Amino acid sequence: MQKLSLTRMNELFEIIAADRLLYLPVDNNAGQAQYKKWEPGAVMSQALNTVRSAKDFFFPQTENIVDFKMTGKDIELIDSRSKLENFVIFGVRACDARSFSILDKVFLAEPVDTFYQSRREHGTIITLSCTRPEETCFCSVFGIDAGNPEGDISSWIEDGEIYFEAITEKGTAMMKSFESILAEADDSAVKEQQKRTKEIIAKLPLGGLDLSGFNEDELLEKFNSPKWADLSQSCLGCGTCTFICPTCQCYDICDFDTGHEVKRFRCWDSCMYSDFTKMAHGNPRITQTEKFRQRFMHKLIYFPSNHNGEYGCVGCGRCLAKCPVSMNIAKVARALGDE
Amino acid sequence: MQEIMKERAIALLQDGTVNRVLGWQAGTFVYDITPSVFRSAEELGQGFVYNDFCGNNLSKYLVKESKKEGKAAVFLKPCDTYSFNQLIKEHRILCDNVYAIGVPCSGKADIEKIKAAGISGVTGIASDDENFAVETIYGSQTVEKSAVLLERCKSCKSKKHVVYDELIGQEGEVQDAGRFDMVEKLEKMTSEERFAFWRGELSRCIRCNACRNVCPACTCEKCVFDNDDSGVAAKASADTFEENMYHIIRAFHVAGRCTDCGECSRVCPQNIPLHLLNRKGIKDINEFFGEFQAGEDCQTLSPLTAFTKGDVEPGIVNTKGGM
Numbered sequence: 001m002q003k004l005s006l007t008r009m010n011e012l013f014e015i016i017a018a019d020r021l022l023y024l025p026v027d028n029n030a031g032q033a034q035y036k037k038w039e040p041g042a043v044m045s046q047a048l049n050t051v052r053s054a055k056d057f058f059f060p061q062t063e064n065i066v067d068f069k070m071t072g073k074d075i076e077l078i079d080s081r082s083k084l085e086n087f088v089i090f091g092v093r094a095c096d097a098r099s100f101s102i103l104d105k106v107f108l109a110e111p112v113d114t115f116y117q118s119r120r121e122h123g124t125i126i127t128l129s130c131t132r133p134e135e136t137c138f139c140s141v142f143g144i145d146a147g148n149p150e151g152d153i154s155s156w157i158e159d160g161e162i163y164f165e166a167i168t169e170k171g172t173a174m175m176k177s178f179e180s181i182l183a184e185a186d187d188s189a190v191k192e193q194q195k196r197t198k199e200i201i202a203k204l205p206l207g208g209l210d211l212s213g214f215n216e217d218e219l220l221e222k223f224n225s226p227k228w229a230d231l232s233q234s235c236l237g238c239g240t241c242t243f244i245c246p247t248c249q250c251y252d253i254c255d256f257d258t259g260h261e262v263k264r265f266r267c268w269d270s271c272m273y274s275d276f277t278k279m280a281h282g283n284p285r286i287t288q289t290e291k292f293r294q295r296f297m298h299k300l301i302y303f304p305s306n307h308n309g310e311y312g313c314v315g316c317g318r319c320l321a322k323c324p325v326s327m328n329i330a331k332v333a334r335a336l337g338d339e
Numbered sequence: 340m341q342e343i344m345k346e347r348a349i350a351l352l353q354d355g356t357v358n359r360v361l362g363w364q365a366g367t368f369v370y371d372i373t374p375s376v377f378r379s380a381e382e383l384g385q386g387f388v389y390n391d392f393c394g395n396n397l398s399k400y401l402v403k404e405s406k407k408e409g410k411a412a413v414f415l416k417p418c419d420t421y422s423f424n425q426l427i428k429e430h431r432i433l434c435d436n437v438y439a440i441g442v443p444c445s446g447k448a449d450i451e452k453i454k455a456a457g458i459s460g461v462t463g464i465a466s467d468d469e470n471f472a473v474e475t476i477y478g479s480q481t482v483e484k485s486a487v488l489l490e491r492c493k494s495c496k497s498k499k500h501v502v503y504d505e506l507i508g509q510e511g512e513v514q515d516a517g518r519f520d521m522v523e524k525l526e527k528m529t530s531e532e533r534f535a536f537w538r539g540e541l542s543r544c545i546r547c548n549a550c551r552n553v554c555p556a557c558t559c560e561k562c563v564f565d566n567d568d569s570g571v572a573a574k575a576s577a578d579t580f581e582e583n584m585y586h587i588i589r590a591f592h593v594a595g596r597c598t599d600c601g602e603c604s605r606v607c608p609q610n611i612p613l614h615l616l617n618r619k620g621i622k623d624i625n626e627f628f629g630e631f632q633a634g635e636d637c638q639t640l641s642p643l644t645a646f647t648k649g650d651v652e653p654g655i656v657n658t659k660g661g662m
Binding site for chain 1: 461475477546552567609
């Protein structure tokens with residue numbers, strides 16, 4: 001383990017940003033944290049997490065796929081994907097770090113999504129441990145340790161120092177680039193912090209969320225539960241939960257006609273939206289209840305059924321904090337778990 | 340107040356005046372309230388709540404709810420009654436199927452403001468007239484209520500209920516709390532400054548459509564932004580100005596009908612001050628056509644839909660004749 005004084009963070013950022021893009025959470029003009037490209041003088045946000053999740057780096061909200069250029073009767077296909085530079089995301093929390101491995105299961109399975117894959121290859125993730133979780137946090141339910149985040153490099157801020165440990169080969173290589181300013185350190189301060197964080201996590205109100213009934217065996221029972229109607233009755237059908245969610249991965253592919261060419265792009269879609277799953281004959285999900293049910297069935301039943309029991313949720317708590325009507329996965333799990 | 344409301348709701352269910360009650364359902368914490376339909380004394384007993392965090396305006400739910408079988412009771416805060424009236428005026432609510440109960444409001448609190456004051460890990464909130472005593476997993480803290488009000492409640496336009504079948508508590512007055520102060524500030528900016536201000540704010544938009552979906556003035560059966568054939572992308576921006584367009588079009592569409600309930604800004608996950616766009620519309624209407632408050636009654640035509648030759652811009656119809 002190696003460490004650096006927090007007073008020298010700017011030196012660190014300068015070294016990292018010298019040959020790649022560096023993103024870190026900073027406070028925006030609404031006083032909330034968002035990832036921004038580092039510039040000299042940028043101050044890292046003290047917030048527990050960003051409003052938008054870190055999935056944006058690998059699965060951006062909109063992305064060009066291909067252009068069709070028409071000249072007479074000829075159609076020219078142009079690969080319109082943007083050129084990528086190597087980049088580093090600094091300060092990712094444990095929940096978001098886990099979301100990448102969940103997204104990997106979707107986008108890196110055959111057939112591999114080369115847009116996503118390329119972003120994953122270009123990106124290096126430096127995570128930061130949590131020391132002050134919110135009441136909305138429940139990452140421990142999914143076996144995530146907020147005090148010991150995954151990533152290419154993990155870091156811990158403790159007592160004026162930041163401690164680093166490389167986890168992956170990519171992380172080890174990355175750390176070599178700034179090891180000249182690091183000092184060797186033992187892990188006692190980090191261990192002490194982790195012990196404190198564990199004690200806090202044990203007190204979190206949603207830490208004991210019970211997901212035992214959510215599996216393939218109970219798929220139909222859950223699907224047919226009469227409780228969905230009441231649970232969904234206040235849902236506005238907006239996309240807030242899906243767009244701030246680190247694991248929501250559905251997208252739409254659209255064509256934009258510029259008049260002389262067609263730009264095909266993909267953009268995030270939301271199962272909460274009226275045209276989601278709309279086909280030529282209409283939409284099989286007629287009311288908001290079916291749309292609402294889909295989101296939670298996907299995360300709590302379908303995803304684990306297809307991926308060895310891993311849920312499509314990391315317990316980051318964003319949807320708990322941001323849903324306009326305060327309906328969320330924790331309330332759904334509790335209501336349906338009683339059955 | 341909560342207990343009085345609950346008792347009244349139970350009585351209305353029991354005497355058959357209504358067969359369901361729209362109210363607020365308690366959540367996991369004190370602040371995460373969900374609008375809900377209660378059908379029995381038992382359901383009301385289990386979850387009905389009316390506290391400092393019942394910000395949700397229930398009037399829009401009546402668009403659907405009033406078309407169902409039987410009569411529904413609904414609890415409306417003063418500002419919610421303006422939305423209710425406006426929806427009646429627009430024939431979006433079948434008011435014969437609704438029993439409206441006005442309830443007092445001293446301003447609702449914003450949990451995000453409490454958190455922004457450095458209070459995290461909230462597990463309980465007790466309140467008196469002035470303060471919130473917040474219990475957290477990190478200890479107890481006190482915060483002044485007035486410091487953590489929802490943005491819209493800081494400049495509350497009215498404590499008066501403009502429509503109800505029955506009122507619980509004392510009736511209040513229309514207020515003048517400087518709700519156009521920020522609009523005036525924006526008006527004083529140069530156009531470049533103002534453009535930069537709005538670009539800065541609107542660039543955070545994630546197109547979740549929460550502002551539109553919660554808005555009591557947005558009740559189109561099919562929004563232009565949900566129409567695949569309209570050529571405007573519903574969930575992605577074709578260029579970096581499209582979110583801006585979305586919000587500007589919405590502000591124009593609700594101008595003259597927006598009651599300034601402030602739900603748009605309350606629900607925005609990115610804390611974009613969307614209500615300022617609507618307030619600019621309201622302020623302009625006031626200046627050009629005389630004071631007008633949408634939803635104040637359910638008869639008066641909006642200045643933007645009532646043509647007169649005295650209009651500030653009477654337009655081509657006036658100059659070329661026809662009326």
